[in-house]
Amino acid sequence: MEIEVRDERPEDIPAIHALNKQAFDQEQEANIVDALRKNGAAKLSLVATLHGQVVGHVMYSPITIAGKHEGAALGPMSVLPQYQSKGIGSRLVREGNERLKQAGCLYIIVLGHAGYYPRFGFKPASQFGVTCEWGVPDNVFMLLVLDEARMRGVSGKSWYRSEFSSVV
Numbered sequence: 001m002e003i004e005v006r007d008e009r010p011e012d013i014p015a016i017h018a019l020n021k022q023a024f025d026q027e028q029e030a031n032i033v034d035a036l037r038k039n040g041a042a043k044l045s046l047v048a049t050l051h052g053q054v055v056g057h058v059m060y061s062p063i064t065i066a067g068k069h070e071g072a073a074l075g076p077m078s079v080l081p082q083y084q085s086k087g088i089g090s091r092l093v094r095e096g097n098e099r100l101k102q103a104g105c106l107y108i109i110v111l112g113h114a115g116y117y118p119r120f121g122f123k124p125a126s127q128f129g130v131t132c133e134w135g136v137p138d139n140v141f142m143l144l145v146l147d148e149a150r151m152r153g154v155s156g157k158s159w160y161r162s163e164f165s166s167v168v
């Protein structure tokens, strides 16, 4: 499969919305993506395309630990159901994480499948003394350190963008 991973373009926006809606089987994640973008909080938004069709998407937005240490929150992320388990999600995560590292980002947080994200280096955030603003199981709230030196001593409660709590 000739998958291309690239930055989203304005003309991709309807396809990204439709993709999130289909992959999550509800519209909330698609609406969160739209709200983050509209509010200038899409730190990074990548699409995976196959023959020009958007088949995968990931968005990263700002997140803070203890109200002051900014990093990136991975998600929502989605791949069209018929293209899942073909490595497209992995391509998106690897490219996105690498780009953020190159940009000097401190860390990435993800709230997601415990069996999926550890393969990219994510560990339970509790191991770093980082907690979630919502009551979620320990193993689904994960953190990947990108800059070890600057992460030393960073711990506390993390705060997502308010769109994650307010958009339905």
Ligand SMILES: CC(C)(COP(=O)(O)OP(=O)(O)OC[C@H]1O[C@@H](n2cnc3c(N)ncnc32)[C@H](O)[C@@H]1OP(=O)(O)O)[C@@H](O)C(=O)NCCC(=O)NCCS
Pocket: 023, 024, 075, 077, 078, 079, 080, 083, 084, 085, 086, 087, 088, 089, 090, 091, 111, 112, 113, 114, 115, 116
């Ligand atoms: C999760 C998702 C983005 C992964 O994309 P993908 O292209 O299918 O992922 P890859 O091909 O890179 O990797 C496939 C792996 O993801 C795992 N995976 C997919 N959905 C999963 C789920 N709900 N729970 C746990 N693991 C899951 C598969 O089991 C597979 O694992 P394996 O390699 O050990 O067999 C995609 O399955 C999806 O869009 N799911 C619906 C929306 C969603 O749940 N988004 C993420 C929220 S955290």
